Amino acid sequence: MLDTTKPAPASQDNPFVRYEIKDHVARITIDRPDRRNAIGRDVRRGLIEAFADAAVNDDVWLVTLTGTGDQAFCAGGDLKEKDETARANKSIVVPMTGAYRNLYETVLETYKPTIAILNGGAYGGGFELAMACDLRIAASHVKLGLPEAKRGMGANFGSTLLPRILPRAIAMEMLYTGDPITADEAARWGLVNAVVPKDELAARADALINRIVCNAPLTLRRYKHVSVKGWDMPIASALRLDVGPNPYLSADREEGVRAFVEKRQPRWTGR
Structure with missing residues (x-):
């Protein structure tokens, strides 16, 4: 390796x-x-x-x-x-x-x-x-x-x-x-x-x-942002936090779905 x-x-x-x-x-x-x-x-x-x-x-x-x-x-x-x-x-x-x-x-x-x-x-x-x-x-x-x-x-x-x-x-x-x-x-x-x-x-x-x-790096970062910044917030407010990278609009989201469909491991780029 x-x-x-x-x-x-x-x-x-x-x-x-x-x-x-x-x-x-x-x-x-x-x-x-x-x-x-x-x-x-x-x-x-x-x-x-x-x-x-x-x-x-x-x-x-x-x-x-x-x-x-x-x-x-x-x-x-x-x-x-x-x-x-x-x-x-x-x-x-x-x-x-x-x-x-x-x-x-x-x-x-x-x-x-x-x-x-x-x-x-x-x-x-x-x-x-x-x-x-x-x-x-x-x-x-x-x-x-x-x-x-x-x-x-x-x-x-x-x-x-x-x-x-x-x-x-x-x-x-x-x-x-x-x-x-x-x-x-x-x-x-x-x-x-x-x-x-x-x-x-x-x-x-x-x-x-x-x-x-092995998981999507942008998603991991998003989880960390939301969990820390929304810790003591009401759920309705925490759900509306606009923090961290947006995995929904990322190339990694497209890759993750495609890898699942093609039955292979995803190749993350962090973008």
């Missing part, structure tokens, strides 16, 4: 975030295992730049996010870095402020399918990253939680989104106690799509990726 791997654009050259595009899939990896893939300044910047590129890159039809190793998907904010910042009498970045876009909004507003591949624990900002993705597949040893109440932090994104994903009482218990839940508990509440043995995680994630990326 022809190797279609593409290196990250120069703007995404970051020592802690790996970014590659292959077969229409952008694979983003937090590569900071010595800090349990924690989100420091460089990681935050690298993730924002990678997702921002994937969002507008026509060669990307789907985006995945994972971490290096099997100990942590992402341990959340880099508390050592925050402590060093406080000791230097400098201000940390307050949510929804600063020179860069909000990281979790950037992921949520990447209008293509996004999958968090949870190779290890996801805590605090790492759990928020996973929640910002559309789908989540977890290794069986994974735990997820928002320990901000134990650290005097705020979980700005998580406290907004978690009660929309989980039953409110379950979400509020997680927020108030700061206690994590297991991958199996998360699956029971619909927070993750699948729980698999850690040695099967990569293969099972690839199987899910292939089931999605």
